Amino acid sequence: MLRIAIPNKGTLSQPASQMLRDAGYRQRTDPKDLICRDEPNNVEFFYLRPRDIATYVGTGDLDLGITGRDLLVDSGVAASEVLDLAFGGATFRWAAPPGTITSADEVGGRRIATAYPGVVERYLAEHNLKADVVRLDGAVENAVRLGVADLIADVVETGATLRQAGLVTLGEPLLRSSAIIIGRPDHTPAGVSQLIRRLQGVLVARSYVMLAYDVRADLLENATALTPGIESPTVSPLHREGWVAVQAMVQRASVHQVMDELYELGARAILVTDIANCRL
Numbered sequence: 001m002l003r004i005a006i007p008n009k010g011t012l013s014q015p016a017s018q019m020l021r022d023a024g025y026r027q028r029t030d031p032k033d034l035i036c037r038d039e040p041n042n043v044e045f046f047y048l049r050p051r052d053i054a055t056y057v058g059t060g061d062l063d064l065g066i067t068g069r070d071l072l073v074d075s076g077v078a079a080s081e082v083l084d085l086a087f088g089g090a091t092f093r094w095a096a097p098p099g100t101i102t103s104a105d106e107v108g109g110r111r112i113a114t115a116y117p118g119v120v121e122r123y124l125a126e127h128n129l130k131a132d133v134v135r136l137d138g139a140v141e142n143a144v145r146l147g148v149a150d151l152i153a154d155v156v157e158t159g160a161t162l163r164q165a166g167l168v169t170l171g172e173p174l175l176r177s178s179a180i181i182i183g184r185p186d187h188t189p190a191g192v193s194q195l196i197r198r199l200q201g202v203l204v205a206r207s208y209v210m211l212a213y214d215v216r217a218d219l220l221e222n223a224t225a226l227t228p229g230i231e232s233p234t235v236s237p238l239h240r241e242g243w244v245a246v247q248a249m250v251q252r253a254s255v256h257q258v259m260d261e262l263y264e265l266g267a268r269a270i271l272v273t274d275i276a277n278c279r280l
């Protein structure tokens with residue numbers, strides 16, 4: 001049975017379970033449950049602190065895990081990224097009171113508060129810098145105000161927490177994070193590739209929609225240039241002479257623009273439907 005680690009709490013917990021549900025796996029119904037067996041799919045899910053997930057996968061006690069890229073880097077364990085799951089996006093950045101430290105070159109020699117000392121130490125080593133890393137558990141935005149540090153290095157999503165604490169970011173992000181599947185390259189038990197394929201199906205289904213429309217046959221080339229699909233659009237005859245029906249997958253983000261362009265070209269009965277899942 002495949003053994004997979006899932007965040008039990010925090011930002012990544014709900015979306016991770018939802019994505020697995022969308023891929024056809026059973027998930028816990030009680031948020032207090034720590035294990036959920038999915039017999040038909042031959043998978044067992046273990047609900048763990050996201051920070052601990054890389055450890056379990058790195059030691060080989062669990063086959064795969066869902067965690068944040070920043071947490072994997074921070075752990076320093078020998079697990080690697082298998083698939084980017086495209087949720088839980090955030091940057092990991094330096095921040096300080098305005099006008100105090102204005103460039104990332106100036107972080108050397110300072111006191112840096114963070115809950116991710118592994119990420120910070122890696123940056124310092126790569127840039128040949130030395131600094132005093134103050135490891136905190138959370139709410140690190142308070143550390144400067146309370147005199148424990150000169151700057152912080154923390155997860156920034158909307159930036160609202162920083163603004164509230166009177167801090168501003170400086171320099172480029174240390175890294176860009178999102179939720180990822182982690183595993184070990186030397187360890188791919190049965191069922192791993194099927195799980196990855198299912199999750200890839202969910203990713204595609206989330207970023208594409210199915211577009212269908214009717215168009216005059218003489219406009220077909222122009223219309224399909226706007227909707228080339230992934231492989232090729234499906235074209236079917238219509239009862240009405242001189243017209244065809246077209247179906248193609250279109251990126252969700254651009255579908256409204258494509259619909260406008262199709263309408264202006266003369267296409268009609270333009271319909272958009274969600275894709276629940278797919279295998280390409």
Ligand SMILES: Nc1ncnc2c1ncn2[C@@H]1O[C@H](COP(=O)(O)OP(=O)(O)OP(=O)(O)O)[C@@H](O)[C@H]1O
Nearest residue numbers: 009010011050068069070071088089090155157177
């Ligand atoms: N707004 C956010 N705040 C915190 N973490 C976020 C955010 N958006 C994405 N993440 C990601 O979530 C992971 C951190 O999850 P974790 O559960 O440890 O922290 P949390 O969501 O802040 O929960 P808690 O504060 O209860 O520990 C990291 O990979 C981080 O990049």
Ligand SMILES: O=P(O)(O)OC[C@H]1O[C@H](OP(=O)(O)OP(=O)(O)O)[C@H](O)[C@@H]1O
Nearest residue numbers: 138139140155156157158159160161162
């Ligand atoms: O840029 P924002 O959208 O404001 O989000 C980022 C903030 O959210 C998280 O804190 P959380 O509320 O989880 O508290 P914690 O620091 O105790 O983990 C994170 O640690 C940042 O502080």
Ligand SMILES: [Mg+2]
Nearest residue numbers: 010011138139
């Ligand atoms: Mg937090």
